[in-house]
Amino acid sequence: MSKFYITTPIYYVNAKPHLGGAYTTLAADVLARWSRMKEKKTFFLTGTDEHGEKIAQTARENNLNPKEFCDQNAGKYETVWDTLQISYDKFVRTTDSDHEKLVSRILDKLKEKGLIYQGEYQGLYCIDCERYYTVKELDKGKCPMHQKQTVSISEKCYFFKLSSFQDTLIDLIKKDQWLIGPIERKNEVLGFLTTEKLEDLAISREKVEWGIPLSWDKNQTIYVWIDALINYFSGIGWDGESKLPDFWPPDIQLIGKDILRFHAVIWPAILLSLDVPLPKKLFAHGFFTIGGQKMSKSLGNILDPEELAIVFGSDALRWLILSAYPFGQDGDISESKFYDKYQTDLSHGLGNLLSRILSLVSKDTQNKEYFFEENNDGFQEKIKEIWEKYEKALEELRFETAILNINELVRFCDKYIDLKKPWEIIKSNNKGESRKLLFNLLESERHLAWLTQSFMPEKSDQIFKSLGLLGKEKKKTLKRGQEWGNIKFKNISENEQLFPQL
Ligand code: MSP
Numbered sequence: 323m324s325k326f327y328i329t330t331p332i333y334y335v336n337a338k339p340h341l342g343g344a345y346t347t348l349a350a351d352v353l354a355r356w357s358r359m360k361e362k363k364t365f366f367l368t369g370t371d372e373h374g375e376k377i378a379q380t381a382r383e384n385n386l387n388p389k390e391f392c393d394q395n396a397g398k399y400e401t402v403w404d405t406l407q408i409s410y411d412k413f414v415r416t417t418d419s420d421h422e423k424l425v426s427r428i429l430d431k432l433k434e435k436g437l438i439y440q441g442e443y444q445g446l447y448c449i450d451c452e453r454y455y456t457v458k459e460l461d462k463g464k465c466p467m468h469q470k471q472t473v474s475i476s477e478k479c480y481f482f483k484l485s486s487f488q489d490t491l492i493d494l495i496k497k498d499q500w501l502i503g504p505i506e507r508k509n510e511v512l513g514f515l516t517t518e519k520l521e522d523l524a525i526s527r528e529k530v531e532w533g534i535p536l537s538w539d540k541n542q543t544i545y546v547w548i549d550a551l552i553n554y555f556s557g558i559g560w561d562g563e564s565k566l567p568d569f570w571p572p573d574i575q576l577i578g579k580d581i582l583r584f585h586a587v588i589w590p591a592i593l594l595s596l597d598v599p600l601p602k603k604l605f606a607h608g609f610f611t612i613g614g615q616k617m618s619k620s621l622g623n624i625l626d627p628e629e630l631a632i633v634f635g636s637d638a639l640r641w642l643i644l645s646a647y648p649f650g651q652d653g654d655i656s657e658s659k660f661y662d663k664y665q666t667d668l669s670h671g672l673g674n675l676l677s678r679i680l681s682l683v684s685k686d687t688q689n690k691e692y693f694f695e696e697n698n699d700g701f702q703e704k705i706k707e708i709w710e711k712y713e714k715a716l717e718e719l720r721f722e723t724a725i726l727n728i729n730e731l732v733r734f735c736d737k738y739i740d741l742k743k744p745w746e747i748i749k750s751n752n753k754g755e756s757r758k759l760l761f762n763l764l765e766s767e768r769h770l771a772w773l774t775q776s777f778m779p780e781k782s783d784q785i786f787k788s789l790g791l792l793g794k795e796k797k798k799t800l801k802r803g804q805e806w807g808n809i810k811f812k813n814i815s816e817n818e819q820l821f822p823q824l
Contacts, residue, residue, distance in 0.1 A: 328575075
C-alpha cells in the first residue's frame, strides 16, 4: 500500500484561526480525504506554533503565563478544525515535550556536525513575523508584511551555516529534485538564491525566554522558526535517534506564499544537514484579499471561518473557499461572492438537481427498482471523462477545476432532464423508458456523491442516503464506486433539500 504524508504550517497560537489559515488546512484536508479514498496509507499533520516573543507578548497582554495562554488557544484551533471537518491524524503542539526534546536533539546534531557557531547578531527583527529583516527588505522602514516598526537587535547568539547550502539548493531546485510549486514560486526562490548571497542564520535568541533552551548554552533559546519547522518530524513521532518513521518524507507540504523562504531554503538546508530525504513537493498557495485589500486585523476585514460556517454550513463553506479562485494565485473573496456562488453552484445547482431527480422518481409509480440497461444516452462516456478531468485536477492541486467538473456533470444532468422531459414519459406509462431515464440520473447522482466526498463529506453522505445507498457505498473502494451501472436503486427518498435557501 502506498503512503501519503501531508502537512500544513502550524499556526501561531496567539490569534484565533482566520480564513487564511483555514484555506491551507481545508486544501490539505481535501487531499488527505482523497488519498484515503485512493486507499493510500495517509497521515495528515497540523498543529500550533507556540513559542517565541510574539506568543509571550500576547500572553502577557492577557495576564497569563505563556503555557496557560497556549493551552487555552490551541483548543480554539481544534474546535474550528472540528467545525470545518478537518480530518487530521495528529495535532502537534510545539510545547509537547517530545517535540521539545527532538528540537533540542536536532540542534545538538547540527552542532556536532560543525554547522553551528557562536557570534553576535546585529540587525532588525519583526516580532509579528518572527523573522529577521535587512534594511533593503523593509517597506518605507517598516516590515512589509505587517507594516509595523521592526526592532533593532544586538545580542550574542548562535548561527547556522545556511550560506554553505546555496549552490546545492539551486542545483536541487533547478533539477526538480526539490519540487516547488506553482512555477511562479519556484522561480521566486531560484531568483532569490541566484541573485542574493545567502547569509548564515541566527538560530538562537538571548533575550527571549519563552522557547526551547539550547542544550549547551541555557541562556539561549532556539529561534522559533527552527523550532516550528521540526514539527514535521515530531508530528510523525521521530525521536531523532531511531530510524525515521515510514511516513517520511512528506509527499506534499502546503503553505501560504508568505512563508516560502522558510520552507524552501531554511528547511531543506536543515534536512540536508541531517542527511534525510527531502519532501517530495512544496506548494505555496496565494492570498485572500477582501475588496482588493489584504485581510488584516488592523483593517478589520478578517473573515471568521466559524461565523461563515454558521451562515453557509461547514460543507458549503469548504466548497466556497476552495472554488473561489485557482489555488496557487491570489484572489478576492467576500461574503457576498460566497452568497452568489452558494446560490448558483449549490442551491440551484447540485441541490436542486437532487430534488428534481427524487421528485421524478416519486412520480414514477410503475418502477420499484432502477437498474442498468445498455443504452445510457452517453452518460457512461461523460462520467468517465469527468472522472479523468477531476482526478488530474486534484493531482495538480487545482481544486477549483475539480469543482468545475462537478458542476459540469450537474449541468449535463439538468440539460438531459430539460431535453427528455421525463415527467411526460412517466405520465405516458412508458415503464422501460422512464426506468432508463431515471437510472441514468440516479446513477449520475451516485457519482456526484463520490465526486463531492472529499470536498463536502456530510452532503455527499446525505446524497448516498437519499439514494438508499449510504451503507453500501461507504464500504466500496473508489475504483468500484467509479464504475458505471453496476448498481440497483430502490428505497429512494421522496425528497431532500441539500442546500436550503439562505
Ligand atoms: N507559525 C508559522 C508557520 C510555521 S510552519 C513550520 C505561521 N503561522 S501563521 O498562523 O501566521 O500562518 C499560517 C498559514 O496561514 C500560512 O500558510 C499563511 O500563509 C496562511 N495565511 C495567513 N494569512 C493568509 C491570507 N490572507 N490568505 C491566505 N493564507 C494566509 O506562519
